[in-house]
Amino acid sequence: MQGSTAGLGPVTVAYERQGTGEPLILLHGVGHHRQAWDAIVPLLAGQYETITIDLPGFGDSPDLEPAVPRDLQTAAAWLGAVLSELGAERPHVVGHSLGGLIALHLGQAGLARSVTALAPAGFWTDTERRRTYAMLTAARHSVRLLPDTAMVRLAHTATARTALAGTLYGRPDSCPPETLIADLRALRDAIAFGATLRAGRAPNLFTGDIPEVPVTIAWGARDRILPPRQAARARAMIPGARLVHLPDCGHIPMNDAPDLVARVILEAIPSAVADE
Template identity: 45%
Template sequence: MLSELVHTRKGSGEPLVLIHGIGHRRQAWDPVLETLAESYDVIAVDLAGFGESPAYPLSASYDMDSACDNLTDNFALWGIERPHVVGNSLGGAIALELGARGLARSVTALSPAGFFGTLNRLQTFALLIALRLSSQLPEGALRALSRRAWGRRLAGASLYTHPERFTADEVFGDALALKRCAGFERTIVKGVNYAFRGRVDVPTTIAWGTRDVILPYSSSAIAQERLPDAHHVALPRCGHVPMIDDPALIARVIENTIARTEETAAA
């Protein structure tokens, strides 16, 4: 199964693929894209059924096997193999799954899904569904809210610690992406019981925002228990989408992970 994925590609060097979270779009990576493109061939992708990428056929499943298979098919289309991968939330879980399958050279997972405690799982899915429902307001109402500072703060309060940094157009664009994404419910259904329990043998960093509301920072303890060989990093004063809150820090975390790959190869 191949669903061609819409993407933004910049820079040159080793390939680096950026994977967004559920309901989001590739523009989530804009704060770090230019910095990373100075050193790497950076590809920010819209997952199938999100952003501008078409949905899977109704017969296909929005599970991790499908996501990994579809991404690797697209890697071949893009002329790359075993790229460095970076993901946030759902994208972080996909990045780890790619690493576990030997399909990535390094993995950086930012607040990845798949490390739920019982209460955290309920909190996470309740908040995600609430966000999805709020996006179903008429487009005129979404546009009006995005033009007001308090509306932008309200829209981003559960995702970022600095929602005030967004312009009205950016907030409206994100709201439309969440409103229109065809893969949301099918992904939620598959994600309810998902847990990452694989082993990743490439250099891996798991970084977690200390002010994450969607996937609370306490989940990082579960990640440390399951992946003790990974490098675990706290992201101070960052929310669920940390590349918005501290793009310089996130760029350094990614670059440090890739540098460990180079050190391993040299050794």
């Protein structure tokens, strides 16, 4: 799907639709892909039309053209154009990490009926950001040095899964090998990884409130990439937000506890409808 907005060239994204009902957009984090939601979509598609999207430069989506800025306001603009092309006007939006931060901006721009943000990026101190970047960069560097055949072999042992993904998951030993392999390949092949981290060095990635859109912020209690103490900062910025703690979940709670995450999303959406 290609979307364009005034002053920007076209932006092309890969996407997948499932289910019927009101549109529900699912946005992944940095170094990830739309398959991040594979365990969640079947739990939602019976009530909503789920649309999972590969952000530019991740998964199957080509990177942004050099002339397209990588700031969050621009991301909300071109994503709004993509949603319009998809016929998903003002959908419910769920985002994880980078996708959670983008989802909050969509809500602030009036482009979302409700927002559910799982460990949204951007509520860090500068020291925390540097630590997060160091962990993500180290993980990407490690997987890029690892031959694919070795990665596949290691992913099928619980001990190696813990070593490969202990920083990402709260329960790495229980992560299905195929899921881990797909996630590591997505991290390895993410062509927009470096440019996205550079853009994330900008100050004040989110400011202001989202007073007219129901917002839920959920955070894994065992998140090592974005520590759960950052949830309080997000709640202070958006005082009307509903804050949910995800016990035993790491940075990617969709893999650690898909049933719990799906329940959080479904509970957030009815409250959005009731508040309209």
